[in-house]
Amino acid sequence: MVTDYLRYLWPGSFFIITTLGVMLGGAGCWFGVLLFPLVACVEYFLEDDLRKRRMQPVGALFMLYIQLVPWLFLWYGLWRFLQTDYQWWEWLGTIISVGGITAAVGLPIAHELFHRHEGISRFFGDLFAVTLISGDVELEHRKGHHIETSTMNDIDTAYRGESVYAFIARLLPFFHTEPWNMEKQRFANKGRSHWSPGNIVLWAAAGYLALFLFFCFSAGLFAGISVLLISVIGQSIVCVFSYVQHYGLVRVPDTPIEKRHAWNHIRPLSRVLTFEIVTHSQHHTDPTVPYWELTPYPDAARVGSAYGYFLLALVPPLWHKRMREHISLWDENHATGGELQLATEANRAAGWN
Numbered sequence: 001m002v003t004d005y006l007r008y009l010w011p012g013s014f015f016i017i018t019t020l021g022v023m024l025g026g027a028g029c030w031f032g033v034l035l036f037p038l039v040a041c042v043e044y045f046l047e048d049d050l051r052k053r054r055m056q057p058v059g060a061l062f063m064l065y066i067q068l069v070p071w072l073f074l075w076y077g078l079w080r081f082l083q084t085d086y087q088w089w090e091w092l093g094t095i096i097s098v099g100g101i102t103a104a105v106g107l108p109i110a111h112e113l114f115h116r117h118e119g120i121s122r123f124f125g126d127l128f129a130v131t132l133i134s135g136d137v138e139l140e141h142r143k144g145h146h147i148e149t150s151t152m153n154d155i156d157t158a159y160r161g162e163s164v165y166a167f168i169a170r171l172l173p174f175f176h177t178e179p180w181n182m183e184k185q186r187f188a189n190k191g192r193s194h195w196s197p198g199n200i201v202l203w204a205a206a207g208y209l210a211l212f213l214f215f216c217f218s219a220g221l222f223a224g225i226s227v228l229l230i231s232v233i234g235q236s237i238v239c240v241f242s243y244v245q246h247y248g249l250v251r252v253p254d255t256p257i258e259k260r261h262a263w264n265h266i267r268p269l270s271r272v273l274t275f276e277i278v279t280h281s282q283h284h285t286d287p288t289v290p291y292w293e294l295t296p297y298p299d300a301a302r303v304g305s306a307y308g309y310f311l312l313a314l315v316p317p318l319w320h321k322r323m324r325e326h327i328s329l330w331d332e333n334h335a336t337g338g339e340l341q342l343a344t345e346a347n348r349a350a351g352w353n
Contacts, residue, residue, distance in 0.1 A: 001054050004053045004054050004055050004292075005055060005059050005060070005063055007272045008063040008064075008272060008275070009063075010269070010272050010273055011067055011105045011108075011109065011272070011273055011275070012066065012067050012069070012070040013070075014032075014035055014101055014105050014273065015067070015070035015071055015073060015074045015101060015105060015106075016070050016073065016074075017031055017032070017035065018031055018032035018035070018074060018077075018097050018098065018101045019070070019073050019074045019076075019077035020077075021097065022074075022077045022078060022081045022094050022097065022098065023077045023080060023081065025081075025084070025086065025090055026090065027093075029081075029086075029089075029090045029091075029092075029093035029094045029097060030093035030096075030097060031097060032093075032096070032097025032098065032100055032101045033093060033096050033097050033100060035100075035101070036100065036104070036307055036310070036311065037307075037311060039269050039270075039273070039305070039307040040305050040307040040308035040310075040311055042269065043267040043268070043269055043270060043304070043305035043307065043308060044304070044305065044308060046267050046268055046269070046305075047267075048266045048267060048296070048302060049266055049267065049268040049271055049296065050266065050296045050298055051296070052293075052295060052296070053276075053292045053293070055292040057290070057292075060290065060291070060292040064109065064112060064113070064275065064291070065124070067106075067109050068124065071102075071106055071109075071128065074098060074101065074102065075098075075131065078094065078098050078227075078230075079215065079218070079219060079223075081094055082215065082219045082220070082222075082223040082226055083218075083219045083220075083223070091226070095226060095229055095230055095233065096233060098230050099229070099230040099231070099232075099233030099234040099237065100233070100234070100237055102131055102132060102230065102234050103132060103233075103234035103235070103237035103238050103241075104237060104241070104273070104274075104307075104310075105273060105274075106128050106131065106132075106234075107128065107129065107132060107134070107234075107238050107241075108273070108274040108275045108277045109125075109128055109275055110124075110125045110126070110127075110128030110129045110134075111125070111141075111275075111277055112125070112275045112276075112277070112290070112291050113125030113128065114126060114129070114138040114141075114142075115142070115287055115288070116290070122138075125138065126138065126204065126207075127207070129204075130204065130207040130208050130211060131211065131230075131231065131234070132231050132234040132235050132238065133176075133208050133231040133232070133235060134175065134204075134234075134235060134238065135200075135203070135204030135205075135207050135208065136175075136176060136179040136180070136200060136201045136204035136205075137175050137176075137179065137238075139178075139179040139182050139183070139200060139201075140174070140175065140178040140179050140182070141156075142287070143182065144156075144178060144182075146284065146287050148253075149246070149251065149257050149261055149262070149284050150246055150249040150250060150251035150257075150261040150262070151250075151251050151252070151253045152253070152342075153253060154246070155170060155171060155174050155178075156171065156242045156246060157246040157247070157249060158242075158243045158246065158247045158248065159248070159346065159349065159350065160247075160248040160327065160346045160347060160349070160350040160352065161320065161349070161350025161351060161352065162247075162350075163316040163319075164239075164240055164243050164313045164314065164316065164319070165316075167239060167242075167243045168236050168239040168240070168243075171239045171242065172235060172236065172239060175235065176201075179200070179201050179204075180201050183199050183200060183201050187199065208231070211227065212224050212227055212228065215227045240310055240313055240314070241306070241310065243313055244263070244265070244306065244309045244310055244313055245262060245263055245265075245278070245280055246261075246262060246263065247263070247313075247323060248323060248327045248330075248346070249261055249262070249263070249301075249330070250335070250339050250342040250343050250346055251339060251342075252336070252338040252339060252342065255338070257284050257285055258285065259281035259282065259284075259285055259297055259299075259300045260281075260300065260301055260330070260334040260335075261281075261284060262280035262281050262283070262284050262300075262301070263280065263301055263302075263303050263326075264278060264279060264280050264281055264296065264297070264300050264301060264302045264303070265278040265280075265302075265303055265304065265305060265306035265309060266278060266279055266296045266302060267304065267305045267306070269305070269307070270305050270306035270307060271296070273307075274306060275291045276291040276292070276294045277291070278306045279294040279295070279296045281297050281300040281301075282294050282295045282297065301326070301329075301330050301334060303326055324352065327343075331343045
């Protein structure tokens with residue numbers, strides 16, 4: 001259906017709204033920030049969307065690639081803004097808005113691209129991620145998280161009782177140290193130095209350095225520092241979404257990944273704005289399935305709006321209270337015998353017993 005394609009204009013519209021607000025200045029600089037609670041409020045009144053998409057690959061890929069245009073427009077708007085006379089509160093709104101929209105809307109696009117097989121898709125996925133100092137993260141994501149999902153070996157799975165802020169402090173450094181260690185090992189296996197032009201981490205660092213220096217030389221040193229802050233904020237937001245999608249789940253290592261090993265946030269806007277990554281169960285059972293073919297399983301572990309739970313995670317007491325209810329139901333209805341033993345240990349470590 002045509003509407004199945006048109007609905008994916010929403011992510012680009014969020015880029016455009018944020019950009020126009022930044023270029024307008026004043027209160028407009030905060031438009032990107034306000035989009036998060038607006039979506040959460042709307043989705044509070046919506047039901048889960050269990051429909052599969054009816055899309056052809058060519059059209060679905062077009063809707064994915066077209067997002068490059070408003071994304072570039074957003075960073076152009078940021079570049080223009082940083083060369084104007086602005087007030088501190090306008091700057092703050094711009095930094096949070098651009099960081100938030102780049103992460104919450106841009107990274108799901110990058111995620112879909114670097115899960116594809118074509119070199120051009122992987123390139124553009126990494127290009128998206130470079131704005132978040134995350135051009136190297138796909139290594140750990142594909143070769144770490146997708147193998148160790150929901151086990152104690154998966155740093156992307158938050159412990160029961162762990163606050164999102166403690167999780168960010170753990171995950172942010174790992175985002176970069178682990179890909180670096182992976183590349184060192186890859187080159188060691190070939191008997192070569194990892195200080196090589198083929199090192200993916202070095203290319204990611206070079207890409208970000210180019211972005212930083214462009215802003216420094218064209219708009220001033222403070223503009224470069226602003227870009228760095230945007231990237232750190234964006235990376236932190238990515239950590240929050242990782243936190244929300246796997247918090248508290250357990251799996252016995254070396255057992256198959258099943259649909260119970262991910263939380264699904266399949267409200268209508270959450271699905272569209274994240275290019276279906278919140279239809280999370282099938283993505284982990286088969287990471288090769290493209291976004292338009294992902295199945296929203298009615299019997300998978302489902303919670304509410306991805307954006308609502310994102311905001312909830314920022315208030316740990318409210319988050320833990322709500323998620324303990326979901327985790328209790330997961331333990332009762334989804335966990336295997338071995339997972340129940342791990343769950344009991346996790347509950348004890350969290351002080352929940």
